[in-house]
Amino acid sequence: xxxxxxxxxxxxxxxxxxxxxxxxxxxxxxxxxxxxxxxxxxxxxxxxxxxxxxxxxxxxxxxxxxxxxxxxxxxxxxxxxxxxxxxxxxxxxxxxxxxxxxxxxxxxxxxxxxxxxxxxxxxxxxxxxxxxxxxxxxxxxxxxxxxxxxxxxxxxxxxxxxxxxxxxxxxxxxxxxxxxxxxxxxxxxxxxxxxxxxxxxxxxxxxxxxxxxxxxxxxxxxxxxxxxxxxxxxxxxxxxxxxxxxxxxxxxxxxxxxxxxxxxxxxxxxxxxxxxxxxxxxxxxxxxxxxxxxxxxxxxxxxxxxxxxxxxxxxxxxxxxxxxxxxxxxxxxxxxxxxxxxxxxxxxxxxxxxxxxxxxxxxxxxxxxxxxxxxxxxxxxxxxxxxxxxxxxxxxxxxxxxxxxxxxxxxxxxxxxxxxxxxxxxxxxxxxxxxxxxxxxxxxxxxxxxxxxxxxxxxxxxxxxxxxxxxxxxxxxxxxxxxxxxxxxxxxxxxxxxxxxxxxxxxxxxxxxxxxxxxxxxxxxxxx
Ligand code: TNX
Numbered sequence: 001x002x003x004x005x006x007x008x009x010x011x012x013x014x015x016x017x018x019x020x021x022x023x024x025x026x027x028x029x030x031x032x033x034x035x036x037x038x039x040x041x042x043x044x045x046x047x048x049x050x051x052x053x054x055x056x057x058x059x060x061x062x063x064x065x066x067x068x069x070x071x072x073x074x075x076x077x078x079x080x081x082x083x084x085x086x087x088x089x090x091x092x093x094x095x096x097x098x099x100x101x102x103x104x105x106x107x108x109x110x111x112x113x114x115x116x117x118x119x120x121x122x123x124x125x126x127x128x129x130x131x132x133x134x135x136x137x138x139x140x141x142x143x144x145x146x147x148x149x150x151x152x153x154x155x156x157x158x159x160x161x162x163x164x165x166x167x168x169x170x171x172x173x174x175x176x177x178x179x180x181x182x183x184x185x186x187x188x189x190x191x192x193x194x195x196x197x198x199x200x201x202x203x204x205x206x207x208x209x210x211x212x213x214x215x216x217x218x219x220x221x222x223x224x225x226x227x228x229x230x231x232x233x234x235x236x237x238x239x240x241x242x243x244x245x246x247x248x249x250x251x252x253x254x255x256x257x258x259x260x261x262x263x264x265x266x267x268x269x270x271x272x273x274x275x276x277x278x279x280x281x282x283x284x285x286x287x288x289x290x291x292x293x294x295x296x297x298x299x300x301x302x303x304x305x306x307x308x309x310x311x312x313x314x315x316x317x318x319x320x321x322x323x324x325x326x327x328x329x330x331x332x333x334x335x336x337x338x339x340x341x342x343x344x345x346x347x348x349x350x351x352x353x354x355x356x357x358x359x360x361x362x363x364x365x366x367x368x369x370x371x372x373x374x375x376x377x378x379x380x381x382x383x384x385x386x387x388x389x390x391x392x393x394x395x396x397x398x399x400x401x402x403x404x405x406x407x408x409x410x411x412x413x414x415x416x417x418x419x420x421x422x423x424x425x426x427x428x429x430x431x432x433x434x435x436x437x438x439x440x441x442x443x444x445x446x447x448x449x450x451x452x453x454x455x456x457x458x459x460x461x462x463x464x465x466x467x468x469x470x471x472x473x474x475x476x477x478x479x480x481x482x483x484x485x486x487x488x489x490x491x492x493x494x495x496x497x498x499x500x501x502x503x504x505x506x507x508x509x510x511x512x513x514x515x516x517x518x519x520x521x522x523x524x525x526x527x528x
Pocket of ligand 1: 343344374391415417428464465
């Protein structure tokens, strides 16, 4: 069913330009046109292959979502779609089991008969005037395909209130699957704390761009954000303040964390918990005097400096402490990863750091997880199953030399806490100013010397929150750059380019508006 990817790419690029985008003829730098490109022309991330077929499917009062009864998991996916469609359309589409060919007026979700080459997240979406059929090898592929269905409907579908239709989906066949297995974003809840509701909204944005990893930065100098039974003061003391002060509690109970994990899981997103160590640990050092070499608890910290704290690696209590924390968090985390930080350990002796990172990998492995560490981790002895998260320290290729894989989070490209331009009211600029084009217009396979496509798991955009205090702030810094990161991770490299992307993004802005997202309206994009 699926042709070789290499031959499919140029064919698709040509198809898009010739059949869909009259504006291709005037690229690059084509000016804003009066009408936005159609839904088929403005999908983000760009699918592998789009073949328009004419006409449209229209949602109506008798439409239904049909799910293959052989896979009970599909019920939740069907309900997700029904729930997304209800507020704007007012339609409560039933989700019903149905075997065989789709009935007239139905949206069929099935894994039956799917091409295994679609892999873990690929899908084939066939929209005809009387039926919609979404086929994937795995349920996750169906969930990704639902995001395409959402984007094929008019932008008003994302509104939280009743809108007028018609609710048409243009007829087409879309064959799609991701380029990279790791497509994620990180939220720092340590510098400023964001509760379960805010985290869920962030996860929803990831899901919309077909992303599959949510990295939660749970501890830092300014705060410890998750309850640990064996060390309760971590949360009650370490989680009592944040940058700029304030009155907590600023931490997740275990039930809160489990709720986040379940919410992400329902969107086929794996939560990657991070406890940063041995540096970035002032909140822990303030909570327990015995974690300090001098047995004196540090004061809580509400500033923005880095590099001043370290666990006491000479003390016998330190590894058992780490083991308790890794065990308790791992028990609540179904995903296969545990992120141990390891960045900016400027107050840790280099030899002790190297030993500690080896010890920590053994602890994480004993809990059945793979270790992830920030780029500095690559300077130590890594297990081949461990993973390095690059951020422009220039040592990521040392991980590759050890047979380990790399996640790319280049600070100069996709640090979501960097200002867009000199006038940005929020953010930092130590890695540079990152306009929407800068965040989009680069390729992971050629970004780091010595790190090639086969070494790269994918991309992840971190949002550090020193200057970010509210959900509106999160949205402003995250969008539209996150859409571009989603596309970098998902879409074939040869098919994408800024001059064409900015037109899709311009139309896509109508969807963000309908969602009520407080996005940055970059002057680089001809918004509608
Ligand atoms: C560097 S990137 C950090 C974070 C800061 C961020 C601010 C990395 C692994 N460490 O601790 O929050 O810069 O941009």
